[in-house]
Amino acid sequence: xxxRTRSTNGHEHRFSQENLSAYIDQQLTASxxxxxxxxxxxxxxxQQELAALRRTIALVSQAxxxxxxxxxxxxxxxxxxxxxxxxxxxxxxxxxxAAVVASALMLVFFAGDMALTLGWSxxxxxxxxxPDAAPVSTxxxxxxxxxxxxxxxxxxPAAEEPAAEKHVQAEAEQAVAAVVEAxxxxxxxxxxxxxxxxxxxxxxxxxxxxxxxxxxxxxxxxGMGGGGPIEVAGMAPPPELESTVEARDQQVQAAxxxxxxAAATATSEPTPRPATATxxxxxxxxxxxxxxxxxxxxxxxxxxxxxxPPTAPEQAVAAAAxxxxxxxxxxxxxxxxxxxxxxxxxxxxxxxxxxxxxLILLGTLVWAAYRKRL
Amino acid sequence: MNEPQLIARAQKGxxxxxxxxxxxxxxxxxxxxxxxxxxxxxxxxxxxDAFIKAYKALHQYRGGSFKAWxxxxxxxxxxxxxRTAQRRPSTPIDDLxxxxxxxxxxxxxxxxxxxxxxxxxxxxxxxxRGIAELPPDQRTVLxxxxxxxxxxxxxxxxxxxxxxxxxxxxxxxRAKLREFLTERQEQLPMGFRPSxx
Numbered sequence: 001x002x003x004r005t006r007s008t009n010g011h012e013h014r015f016s017q018e019n020l021s022a023y024i025d026q027q028l029t030a031s032x033x034x035x036x037x038x039x040x041x042x043x044x045x046x047q048q049e050l051a052a053l054r055r056t057i058a059l060v061s062q063a064x065x066x067x068x069x070x071x072x073x074x075x076x077x078x079x080x081x082x083x084x085x086x087x088x089x090x091x092x093x094x095x096x097x098a099a100v101v102a103s104a105l106m107l108v109f110f111a112g113d114m115a116l117t118l119g120w121s122x123x124x125x126x127x128x129x130x131p132d133a134a135p136v137s138t139x140x141x142x143x144x145x146x147x148x149x150x151x152x153x154x155x156x157p158a159a160e161e162p163a164a165e166k167h168v169q170a171e172a173e174q175a176v177a178a179v180v181e182a183x184x185x186x187x188x189x190x191x192x193x194x195x196x197x198x199x200x201x202x203x204x205x206x207x208x209x210x211x212x213x214x215x216x217x218x219x220x221x222x223g224m225g226g227g228g229p230i231e232v233a234g235m236a237p238p239p240e241l242e243s244t245v246e247a248r249d250q251q252v253q254a255a256x257x258x259x260x261x262a263a264a265t266a267t268s269e270p271t272p273r274p275a276t277a278t279x280x281x282x283x284x285x286x287x288x289x290x291x292x293x294x295x296x297x298x299x300x301x302x303x304x305x306x307x308x309p310p311t312a313p314e315q316a317v318a319a320a321a322x323x324x325x326x327x328x329x330x331x332x333x334x335x336x337x338x339x340x341x342x343x344x345x346x347x348x349x350x351x352x353x354x355x356x357x358x359l360i361l362l363g364t365l366v367w368a369a370y371r372k373r374l
Numbered sequence: 375m376n377e378p379q380l381i382a383r384a385q386k387g388x389x390x391x392x393x394x395x396x397x398x399x400x401x402x403x404x405x406x407x408x409x410x411x412x413x414x415x416x417x418x419x420x421x422x423d424a425f426i427k428a429y430k431a432l433h434q435y436r437g438g439s440f441k442a443w444x445x446x447x448x449x450x451x452x453x454x455x456x457r458t459a460q461r462r463p464s465t466p467i468d469d470l471x472x473x474x475x476x477x478x479x480x481x482x483x484x485x486x487x488x489x490x491x492x493x494x495x496x497x498x499x500x501x502x503r504g505i506a507e508l509p510p511d512q513r514t515v516l517x518x519x520x521x522x523x524x525x526x527x528x529x530x531x532x533x534x535x536x537x538x539x540x541x542x543x544x545x546x547x548r549a550k551l552r553e554f555l556t557e558r559q560e561q562l563p564m565g566f567r568p569s570x571x
Contacts, residue, residue: 073396
């Protein structure tokens with residue numbers, strides 16, 4: 001019993017000793033405080049310890065305070081360090097933004113460039129296997145029809161922007177597709193289209209006319225081919241005079257249409273492609289014409305002397321029979337389009353160089369800023 | 375002094391605003407450094423280092439007690455110096471007590487008699503020797519509590535430890551200091567000796 005009391009007291013004594021400091025500072029909970037006070041009443045050693053602790057604390061608090069022997073204010077030289085840091089941070093932010101913008105522009109540009117380069121291969125496939133590619137071409141033509149007015153507006157003023165390039169490329173692809181599409185058209189439809197090529201609002205009708213499949217595709221292809229070397233290449237000469245005449249008609253109309261559209265939309269292709277130029281007008285003609293025979297007479301006067309339409313049938317046959325008749329429309333396409341294409345090519349080169357330099361500059365800047373920070 | 379405003383300006387790089395804060399806190403910072411390090415030169419070094427670090431790290435200050443934030447930097451600078459001193463025992467940090475210039479930095483109150491002031495100076499030397507015998511973590515807690523008069527919560531914020539740890543460290547520090555002073559009662563100035571016994 002006595003042992004147990006002593007051990008209990010020892011436990012309480014240790015608790016009291018450990019908590020006297022907090023007891024002085026009134027940092028004990030009510031129960032702990034009561035427990036310490038209960039022990040203090042019974043333990044003289046703890047009472048003495050408490051008094052000694054209080055005295056010690058009082059002594060320490062009476063120790064004189066020291067004051068700073070000098071001013072610890074930071075010198076002015078500290079300021080530029082921060083100012084410089086902030087300047088770097090500002091430069092950093094600008095460089096970051098510029099890098100993002102430049103990267104986006106480059107991305108758009110390269111995407112457009114890629115599409116332009118690769119965009120030709122599906123067209124080539126469509127030429128070799130027209131029936132398979134027909135639905136795709138139809139879609140493309142429809143898109144051309146929808147987008148053309150916008151492109152006409154955008155192409156010239158926004159020539160420096162990569163976005164414009166995209167449009168132009170899209171236009172080019174679709175125009176080529178349209179050529180393929182036109183190659184599948186019926187002869188009676190094709191001349192009609194050519195007839196109306198000079199009319200302004202022709203897109204809607206083209207949409208209606210183009211998708212129609214036609215069994216007599218080869219003939220039309222020949223006739224149409226007079227304007228574009230691509231479609232004509234490898235095609236047999238036309239057997240009938242009438243179809244040749246029609247083809248000539250189409251050539252004339254197409255040439256005029258090319259002239260008009262090329263001036264309006266400024267089809268800025270990097271490489272001259274007469275076929276495309278021919279295709280664009282052919283794919284955008286209006287209402288059907290009932291009588292094909294009237295066409296020669298109703299033709300408007302053509303500016304080019306080489307295009308003497310149906311007046312000389314033999315010549316026409318001979319001209320149409322040539323495997324690569326690049327004469328009229330091809331001449332038109334080159335004459336009208338090439339300067340613009342060249343200009344566009346220069347713009348592309350300049351833009352590419354500028355963007356590349358800009359990226360290098362930004363990379364160096366960011367790297368330098370990063371090093372500076374470290 | 376509008377402290378939050380000064381801090382905000384200083385955070386934007388305004389050196390004058392920061393120096394206003396320095397003027398306000400430098401005595402307290404130096405006092406803590408001096409008591410923890412026990413040496414005038416080391417205390418000056420630690421205080422200056424602390425203010426430079428505080429200026430550079432000001433953007434990391436996220437509200438709360440600026441005093442506690444600043445004192446944490448001060449005590450960390452003190453620990454750095456203590457570690458350096460431990461590696462180079464040739465510069466004993468506890469020799470401050472014999473520092474001849476010690477009285478130059480002591481604060482004097484106008485209404486204090488010269489005798490009292492001398493007594494207090496002696497007391498200060500003795501207490502400083504007692505503090506120097508404590509381990510650094512107990513030293514810091516004792517200085518912050520019994521010299522700076524800071525509450526437990528603020529000490530916990532400065533030292534980044536739990537409240538219970540502050541309590542136990544302070545208890546042990548006070549017990550050791552009591553023992554130290556009891557053993558040297560005859561060295562205490564006459565006015566500070568226990569009246570009875």
